[in-house]
Amino acid sequence: MAKPVNRNYSRTARDASALLGAMIRAARLHRRMSTQELAERAGASRSLVVRVEAGDMGSGIGAAFEMAAVLGVPLFDADPGLVNGRLAKQREVNSLLPRRAFPTSVKVDDDF
Amino acid sequence: MAKPVNRNYSRTARDASALLGAMIRAARLHRRMSTQELAERAGASRSLVVRVEAGDMGSGIGAAFEMAAVLGVPLFDADPGLVNGRLAKQREVNSLLPRRAFPTSVKVDDDF
DNA sequence: TGGGTTTGTATCATAAATAAGTCGTATATT
DNA sequence: AATATACGACTTATTTATGATACAAACCCA
Numbered sequence: 001m002a003k004p005v006n007r008n009y010s011r012t013a014r015d016a017s018a019l020l021g022a023m024i025r026a027a028r029l030h031r032r033m034s035t036q037e038l039a040e041r042a043g044a045s046r047s048l049v050v051r052v053e054a055g056d057m058g059s060g061i062g063a064a065f066e067m068a069a070v071l072g073v074p075l076f077d078a079d080p081g082l083v084n085g086r087l088a089k090q091r092e093v094n095s096l097l098p099r100r101a102f103p104t105s106v107k108v109d110d111d112f
Numbered sequence: 113m114a115k116p117v118n119r120n121y122s123r124t125a126r127d128a129s130a131l132l133g134a135m136i137r138a139a140r141l142h143r144r145m146s147t148q149e150l151a152e153r154a155g156a157s158r159s160l161v162v163r164v165e166a167g168d169m170g171s172g173i174g175a176a177f178e179m180a181a182v183l184g185v186p187l188f189d190a191d192p193g194l195v196n197g198r199l200a201k202q203r204e205v206n207s208l209l210p211r212r213a214f215p216t217s218v219k220v221d222d223d224f
Numbered sequence: 225t226g227g228g229t230t231t232g233t234a235t236c237a238t239a240a241a242t243a244a245g246t247c248g249t250a251t252a253t254t
Numbered sequence: 255a256a257t258a259t260a261c262g263a264c265t266t267a268t269t270t271a272t273g274a275t276a277c278a279a280a281c282c283c284a
Contacts, residue, residue, distance in 0.1 A: 004269080211231080
């Protein structure tokens with residue numbers, strides 16, 4: 001790929017990645033599942049499981065989320081089954097949003 | 113890389129990725145920020161922003177989480193600042209867990 | 225304690241992800 | 255309506271992530 005423009009991750013992003021990995025590891029051990037077994041069930045390699053659990057920022061979203069899904073790790077809501085509902089709701093919200101971010105003369109600094 | 117073993121993502125994983133993308137998009141538009149501007153702030157390319165918002169499973173965890181962090185999108189808790197605390201707590205829990213998943217004679221099928 | 229197993233790290237090739245650029249179109253704003 | 259801009263879809267070159275493998279060490283159970 002082209003060289004990534006900037007790979008200085010913020011603390012929040014790093015913590016989030018580490019947290020996801022830690023949750024996956026906890027769930028795996030709780031189920032007494034080996035890294036090898038998780039790898040197979042998630043359709044990944046054992047190497048990748050190890051890296052994701054370590055909180056590696058370079059791993060793919062799909063791989064990490066799939067591992068979480070296999071183990072039942074809650075990603076956004078408590079219940080994994082609720083993710084679908086939240087997605088639908090979020091899409092409704094987005095459909096009401098402007099589709100482009102035009103520069104407005106009227107300053108909209110809506111965070112306070 | 114080596115050829116990915118299996119790339120059939122589960123519904124949950126796909127929905128989670130799509131939800132994350134939708135939340136990022138919502139936050140970006142709410143702040144009237146262009147894809148270009150988000151890209152710069154997150155240290156990524158505009159192409160990547162578009163893909164992440166579309167819920168692409170192949171995008172890196174770091175890139176997606178960084179975008180979310182820049183926009184203040186809640187990843188696990190409501191407040192982004194709480195991620196650090198949750199990480200610490202999760203690590204405490206993990207330190208008490210067995211470090212290896214050995215096959216036990218006593219079946220532990222603890223999900224019901 | 226002994227023995228079989230899991231795990232983490234390192235390395236390597238190669239497929240895939242990324243950045244950068246262009247183009248056509250949709251869409252806010254005036 | 256006119257206009258300026260953001261957006262999404264492509265394409266291409268380059269870098270990175272991934273899978274496979276090997277090894278040493280840590281670990282858990284008997």
